[in-house]
Amino acid sequence: MSHYLRPLRLVVLCCAAAAIAGPALAQQPQNPAPAAKPPAQKPAAQKPAAQKPAAKPAAQPLKDPIVATVNGQPVRLSELEIAQQSLPPQYRSMPLQAVFPALLDRIVDSKLVVQEGKKNKVTDDPTYKKRLAFVEEQVLQDFWIQREIARKVTAEKLRQRYEERLKSIPAEEEVHARHILVATEDEAKALIAEIKKGTAFDKLAKEKSTDKASGAEGGDLGWFKKSDMVKEFADAAFDLKKGDMTETPVKTQFGYHVIQIEDRRKAPPPAYEELAEQLREEMAREAVTAELDLLRSRAKIEKFNIDGSKPEPAPAKPATPAAPPPAKPPAATK
Known part of the structure; x- marks a missing residue:
């Protein structure tokens, strides 16, 4: 889909409008229905009115409804669901309803361009056919990669990798400190x-304290590792015992600090949620690389020069000269 059609800024504006208008519309009270007038008195001899037929149950919504037509060509909801996955990550996780108007306009524009291109025989152009074949291969690659990742990077294996990683993470020391900066x-x-x-x-x-953020909390900096702070501050803080305060001011690029240590501990290991995405990407790369290595080992691959000619064979390495035979011991004298 061409990025020259309906710039993404339109999607952003529509998302913002939907986010603002949605709650506002939902909160508007509905107009109360007018009070019903009491029915007029009917003569006693009047026959009872015939019962109305029961209302038909509401039709179930279609799983893949047509949401637009372009010169008679239907646009189905599933096309918008696929198109949403090509948007930046922050829009992929949104409900489809939030980006529906703008996304539908993009699909409509796309249909119009495709229809015009077919009418003008663009599909007969050799360059078009080459690009189409390239795109088809890219889609096939993406599907293959995602399938391999889903097959090899399971939740169980991910959890196992996390447990293994914890064993290799050294337990760092942390301090809980307060400071006053002047x-x-x-x-x-x-x-x-x-x-x-x-x-x-x-x-x-x-x-x-001129550090207003921590000053508002009584100078509390919370827990931190030595690597989290500038060297001068970290060296002074980690030299102190629990309950101690610096005897002399500590100078850093920010000014002069008075530091007090509230507590010390070994840092707790990172939670599974903190490492899960990093480990998933790591395992995905490993899975795809291993599969590609296997495919290469089974394939016959020939590479040529940029002009299509065969490359010159690499010069043979000179043979290593054979080691000289060991010297014979001198003959024994009589």
Whole structure:
């Protein structure tokens, strides 16, 4: 489908409009039905009205309905479902209804161009036939790759790979720390002295720290590994024991820090959900590579030069000279 038709920006706008309009429309109250008038009194001798036939059950929606026609050619819902998979990832996971109007316009435009191309005998063009064959091979490759991945990268194997990976991940040490960041060394020294006199660390962090994000939390930085922080800060923090505070200000590119250690621990291993996607991609590459290696080993493959000529045979390596025979021992003298 040509990217010159209906730019993707239209899809984005329609998605945004659907996201905004949908809830608003859903919340609009329906107009109440007018109150029914009481029926007029009928004479007692009047015959009862005939019963109305039971309403027919509502027709079940078609599994693949026609959602448009273009010069009589039907467009089915399944075509939009396939087209949605060619959109960027953030749109593939959306409900089809959210992108339906814009996507339908793209399909309609595509049908119009295809119809015009057939009318003008584009399908007879040799270049078209070559490109069509190339695209067909690409689709076949994609299907084959996805089938191999689905066959070899199962949930059970993925979980097994995760358990194996955990064994190779070293348990890193983490610290839970607080800090107060100020601009000058004198300010940091004054804070250290005040904390030693009994003023609460978290109180001073809220009042004095120029790191407003952590300052609002009493200087709390949470748990972190040594590699998560700049070297000067990390070295000072990891030298402290639980409950200790730096005796002197710690200088970094951000200013001067006063650091206090709340706790220490071995970092917990990453959760399955954190590694699953990375492991899936890793196993998918391995599965496809292994299958390709097997196919190559079974195939007869000849490669030629860019002009189609046969390449010159590689020069033979010179034979390794044979080792000289061992020297004979001298004859014994009588």
